[in-house]
Amino acid sequence: MPYSPLLIKPFKEELTEAGVQELLTAADVDKAMDQDGTTLVVINSVCGCAAGTARPAIRLMIENGSKKPDRILTVFAGQDLEATARFRQHISDIPPSSPSIAMFKDRELVMFIPKHRIEGRDAMSLANDLKDIMEEFV
Numbered sequence: 001m002p003y004s005p006l007l008i009k010p011f012k013e014e015l016t017e018a019g020v021q022e023l024l025t026a027a028d029v030d031k032a033m034d035q036d037g038t039t040l041v042v043i044n045s046v047c048g049c050a051a052g053t054a055r056p057a058i059r060l061m062i063e064n065g066s067k068k069p070d071r072i073l074t075v076f077a078g079q080d081l082e083a084t085a086r087f088r089q090h091i092s093d094i095p096p097s098s099p100s101i102a103m104f105k106d107r108e109l110v111m112f113i114p115k116h117r118i119e120g121r122d123a124m125s126l127a128n129d130l131k132d133i134m135e136e137f138v
Contacts, residue, residue, distance in 0.1 A: 012074075012079075014055045015059075023087065029087050034107070038071070039070065039071045040103050040130075041073045041102045042101050043075055044077065050118075064131075067135060067138040077098035078098070090102075091109055094112055103133055103137060110137055
């Protein structure tokens with residue numbers, strides 16, 4: 001049975017409906033990243049590993065994790081170009097990778113999960129990795 005477009009959530013809504021704050025402009029990124037505390041940023045994308053692993057893992061972390069960062073943010077590579085480019089300035093030593101997940105503590109990058117550590121995995125295993133990261137940094 002083919003999937004109905006009505007049954008597939010738009011790629012952005014899958015995260016924003018879970019409470020992830022979407023950053024659409026460079027100003028949004030500047031404001032969000034200029035805060036102390038813990039910040040998890042998801043670089044979202046349209047690829048299969050974003051749909052099958054990254055976005056579901058973030059939702060699992062939000063729904064089931066006992067520890068959560070102060071902020072969970074997202075930029076959408078290939079869609080929100082200005083916001084994505086500005087965010088990537090915060091991780092300029094790391095080659096572009098989407099999807100990917102970055103964790104900051106007091107504005108300092110403390111963890112980065114690139115696409116090659118997301119693809120080929122299931123959402124639950126990535127969610128478990130995120131849980132461990134939350135235990136360490138939150």
